[in-house]
Amino acid sequence: MRPLLALCVTVTGAAALQVPLLPSTSQMPVQSASERKPLIDSSALQDLISGDRLMARAKEMFEIAKLGEDEYNHPTRVIGSLGHLGTLSYIYETILQLGDYYTISNQSFPAVSGNIFESRLVLGNEVPKSAVPMGLTPATKDKQPVHGDLILVDNDGCSPSDYPFKVSGNIALIRRGDCAFGTKSRLAGKAGAVAAVVYNYEKDSVQGTLGNPSPFHVATFGLSGEEAQTIIKKLKNKESVDAIAYIDAEVKSILTVNIIAQTTEGDPDNCVMLGGHSDSVAEGPGINDDGSGTMSLLEVATQLTKFTVHNCVRFAWWAGEEEGLLGSDYYVYNLPPEENQKIRLFMDYDMMASPNFAYQVYNATNEANPAGSEELRNLYVKWYEERGLNYTFIPFDGRSDYDGFIRNGIPGGGIATGAEGIKTKKEEKMFGGKAGEWYDPCYHQLCDNVGNVNETAWVVNTKLIAHSVATYARSFEDFPRRMSVATSVAYREQTKYHGPRLFN
Incomplete structure (x- = not known):
């Protein structure tokens, strides 16, 4: 295991809390990437994606989750745990090893963490x-x-x-x-x-x-x-009707960290941005949710270093998604308007490898969302169709880290493979697996471990992530220009979630 680098930070009204000691962008050396590298090519980048490399990362991530055992009695990467600190250290060191291709920044922010130890409800x-x-x-x-x-x-x-x-x-x-x-x-x-x-x-x-x-x-x-x-x-x-209620739980304030890595080359005024969340729920290690997205982004970021880019690429690993999109919200809502405008689109990659998977595309349209969201949706659709792969549309309803971007005028979208939803008989014919069962039977549970990822789906979707990055890192031709930071009324009215749980 890599050693954890940590710093005690005192928060007013709270105990001393642990956050990773990560150098800020100003501490990182910035040099020119090699001029001999070829311009980014989608097919070439996709060819570098390996199932063996992804699975090796999954095994390492599970070992990191075991750091949470002393406090939680099982592996976890929930924010505030040693498992999450280890995850942050792993992400940071992986990017650092890529040399001067990226600048790395870390964004600390206050968060609220909840843990339920026992509960029971009796009605009559x-x-x-x-x-x-x-x-x-x-x-x-x-x-x-x-x-x-x-x-x-x-x-x-x-x-x-x-x-x-x-x-x-x-x-x-x-x-x-x-x-x-x-x-x-x-x-x-x-x-x-x-x-x-x-x-x-x-x-x-x-x-x-x-x-x-x-x-x-x-x-x-x-x-x-x-x-x-x-x-x-x-x-x-x-x-x-008499009732008995019992909950043993804690709610505490902590500090946690978003990690952002941006290419040193590429037009900084036209950025391709993509992200996944670095945390799990307290109940389990979160190797699919969202270890799969975290590791897909790390693998694409690693292989991207073999190419040059026209437009900058910005990777993000958000903390506190499971607590209600805390990290991504904090990032977007603290962007100055001029920095908001530099993000041409945001792509969300959460749960790439569900065992009973379906290839799911967020049904983001320009009518209900910032212009460009539909073009991104169509890019995913075209890629699946060209490979003879089935896909299905799912609601764009606030369940993951795209929410803050859409609410602040940034076009967005993404793909997924399913959470606690139930696979239909039609989907069984389309994707295999078992109808009548959850897409991820271990969603938010202890069994979300290395054995809970479908390698085939994971490789397919990581190649699609690579394609999305390569396409827009090369050119934004025919992609709508940013016009506004205003929120989408249509999106706000249809949104039922703020993160993985309903909020009303």
Whole structure:
């Protein structure tokens, strides 16, 4: 293992925290890349992508995740863990070894990290199978079970007037809809609830996040609409339902780091930007989510050094994606307008190797997104079609790090291979695998290890990443010029997620 380079940083109101000690851009030597290298060529770059090299990186990444075992009792690369610090060190050192082809910068930022150790919800005599704690939920009082009657909240629980006085000292049952889960939890806490349960208006479960912590947040679960139906019927018939809620969790403030690597050559006013997230969830090592994207970017960045580029290429490894797109949001929202305009497009690469994969393309259109998003989507489609590979469109709904870019006028898109979604019979015929099962049966679980990646899908998609980089590093001919940093109203209205979890 490489040694971890770390620095203790004191944050006001928080304990000393560990972040990697990475030289800033000003500390890095900048020299001219070799003039003898050929101009970037897509086919030549794709030919350099190797499944053996990707799998070797996966094995190394899993060893890094084991650094989190002492604190979490299993491998993890969640932000704030030694596994994530090791990941950052690995990314940084890999780029550093490529010499003067790239300049490297690190961007430290404050983040909120949540960890749930134990949880249980009992409603009447039932333990609902779909009940899961919300992301960034606080613990129940004193990290002990709390008891009370289940009180049905009026409407969608988005106004203080929706909470009857009977909520005080009891457990609020709130319908999903109209406002953020964090708002519902905060209002329930202000009304005196000892815990809250948010149920879905659809049959599916609710896997959401409370977002930025509030002192009024209470321990909050999500519940499927299917399991909520019988309970709601009882409550509306004036029958009482007692409940027990228990969550042992922590929410803490930390510092973490984005790593940015940019080619020293190429037009700096016309940048091709692409990224993946460096962190996993606390529950597992995250070798597919998003170790696969992290390693694909590292491999493409490594092989790109054999070529010259017309346009600059900027790679990013974001921290805190699993906590709600923290790193990418911080980066984009802190860009001066003139720097925003230099990014011609952003490409997101998250989960490239799901075992029960489908080749998925974000359905980004120019009608709903900044101009250029549709051209990028069509580049992916054309590449799959030219190779006789099937593909499917998936919603462009805020689930990954493209979100901040689209909201700030930067065209974007990406590809994926599927998370907790269920493969259809049609997709089974298109891609193989098993219908009726998740694309990634180990999504956000301990089993997301080296055995959880499909090498075939991983190589195919890494070659497509290489093609996307090579195409725009060579030329932006026929690609729309940047016109505005304004947010897309159509995109904002259709967005349901802010990261991997629903936010309302």
